[in-house]
Amino acid sequence: MSEIFRTPEAHFAGLPGYPFAPHTFDWEGLRIHFVDEGPRNGPPVLLLHGEPTWSYLYRKMIPPLVAAGRRCIAPDYAGFGKSDKPTDEGWYVIARHVAMVRALLEELALSGVTLVCQDWGGPIGLLNAVAQPARFARLFIMNTWLHHDAFEYGPGIRAWRAAATDPARLGGDMPCGRIVARTLARPGQDLAAVERAYDAPFAGAASKAGARRFPFCIPFAQPLEGLAAEQARAIELLDRFPAPVHLAFGDADPIFAFDWAEHWAKRIAGATLDRVAGASHFVQEEAGEELAEILLRRARA
Secondary structure, rough: OEEEEEEOOOOOOOOOOOOOOEEEOOOOOOOEEEEEEOOOOEEEEEEOOOOOOHHHHHOOHHHHHHHOOOOEEOOOOOOOOOOEEEOOOOOOOOHHHHHHHHHHHHOOOOOOOEEEEEEOOHHHHHHHHHHOOEEEEEEEEEEEOOOOOOOOHHHHHHHHHHHHHHHHHOOOOOOOOHHHHHHHHOOOOOHHHHHHHHOOOOOOEEEEEEHHHHHOOOOOOOOOOOOOOHHHHHHHOOOOOOOOOOEEEEOOOOOOHHHHHHHOOOOOOEEEEEEEEOOOOHHHHHHHHHHHHHHHHHHHH
């Protein structure tokens, strides 16, 4: 294990819309943080973030889901948010994130889970879902993918990887807050506040090892570290998943275009698809309340 950075709690003081009490569990010697809001006997909703975000991304979805009686659980992966951050970039492979989520499911003894996932939360969550389908009652998939031979990596995702793996192109560091803020497409966002919130977990380059590592692991470039073969098997299993599958994609995403969402929804038996108009890649940031309403509506159908 490399050295561990633990973000001082003061970094998170005063973040708007994030009043949630902290919860932690130990995983492989790391303190992993998660939000756990709502009735403990309510249907659990597992909300998984991606790169370079953290559970703060779900602050707009959690209140309406809790008001509807759901128990909302939103972890921060190792290297992100309020969780411990190994400083060795080589420590971060996708299998570790998958294993941490599996450990949290077991730690909390969750069943009947609604999985909500976006960006890298897609592969991380969906690999858990196809491995333990009886544990999951519903899948809600936003602006993400699963690697497979037919997936076309477009110029947006290729440009992102090229920039993110060359520190000089990002000013010598991984500017997490700026990356999120500059990706937003809908008007009326407080971009300065967004930037501060997604920079809050970090203090210097060493603390950003996890954020720097995700782009390297995109499977077309690093198939072993990115679990390319496992993702390709997962998308086949997802075609016949035994629980309802819903997709909701922002249609202004330069990384995962809406036509990919349309194709994916067609191949999954019985899947539904909702278009989130004008929202970009970080769709929860721009349309969190709308997404919660879509999820609750689909669950009632």
